[in-house]
Amino acid sequence: MQKMMQQVVCTVDVVLLTLQDSALKVALLKRGRAPFKDVQALPGGYIHPDTDADTRDAALRMLAQKTAIQPPYLEQLATFSGPARDPRGWSISVVYYALVPFDVIGQAGQADVTLASVDKLPRLSFDHRAIVNTAVQRLRGKSQYSSLPCYLAGEAFTLPQLQRIYEALMGEALNKVSFRRKMVEMDMLEAIAGEFSAAGAHRPAQLYRLKPELRDQLTLIARGL
Amino acid sequence: MQKMMQQVVCTVDVVLLTLQDSALKVALLKRGRAPFKDVQALPGGYIHPDTDADTRDAALRMLAQKTAIQPPYLEQLATFSGPARDPRGWSISVVYYALVPFDVIGQAGQADVTLASVDKLPRLSFDHRAIVNTAVQRLRGKSQYSSLPCYLAGEAFTLPQLQRIYEALMGEALNKVSFRRKMVEMDMLEAIAGEFSAAGAHRPAQLYRLKPELRDQLTLIARGL
């Protein structure tokens, strides 16, 4: 006779972040069913052991199904767990965070995706508020010393644009000369022949892109002891 | 009629690390049952939803049960998942890593705990080899710019001892003056009145300890752009 073993609810959630007008935003969806019906939540859902290769694969599936977005950057954030976070029972959520350029969200054209400023979150389902805050902390932290923010820029971008992204994330103005020095020293960008003129009445800026070989890999700044 | 839903096996594993003679070691246990009976494995086991407050709590329980150690530092590493890593089925392992001073392991006196050098791992169960490698990478990475290595030292330690720990982790010699400057600048240590003379025929060194208020919180080095 097998004893009934208490079950663990296994889910995956994704914190999809983007930068709109120098403000960091999260993608939210209104839940269609209980619990937290009609309350905003992160894109997420149950793991499907029969089809998901792993939790990362499940995260990509969530994004594809619910937002039709294939993110240029996706990384595991952390796993949240406990008896109280989900009314359905003792649960685990393996959380990933993704970065996308703002225009990618628009193109995906999912009308039911809401963008909320991470500094002024609405009421969220489960412990999603804490999860978003953790993701923002992680992004801000890593932005200090890595190429992570590049994934918030589009495929091609100018150095001034990239600097504005870094400044938005770190919340402080950066020295132009030092910033450029760092970027060349990190050796992760390559200039594109074409330029950028749409800006208006001034000198156009050189366009850059991430070196293809570094596409899915962060570049770090030397630092430390 | 409820369809039989394929189950996810939920476990927690702990990578318990220590430094012995300037070599980084992992604590391993020989498994007592299938799968991987008699093969070395990380301390770990099933989540107990009826008693564990969360996965961190479960990790502490694993350590207490299997090694009788209460680690001074415990942090979530990552979650590993997939259909193939455990023959019992599609599984998730939420992995934590812990740091302890070497002498704490001896005191715990668990005869069945083996220490293996992380550079020369024996055959391990499941995907535990990859897990250990991830933990070592994380520890080495964080050692570059945080107070993390302090938890490998005992309650009290001298600056030369601490420097040797950092050097062992980073695999390179550090400048004595710079190291000391960094330590005072990080402002996380406090001198203890008593000194340290056991060393032998030379000047004794000042003993330090982590400031109590920073006990469970890393101190980071300013860095970056």
Add this chain to the structure above:
DNA sequence: GCAATAGTGTCTCTCAGACACTATGGT
């Protein structure tokens, strides 16, 4: 020419590392 932003040359000030020195114990 002028406004506006892109991009660079250069100076200075700070800080990390090297070195040498002093300090303090044991033998």
Add this chain to the structure above:
DNA sequence: ACCATAGTGTCTGAGAGACACTATTGC
């Protein structure tokens, strides 16, 4: 006295930030 290691004062070279200058567009 001598050795060994702890701990500090100081010099120098590299790098970050500030500033000013040049470059290139639209009007």
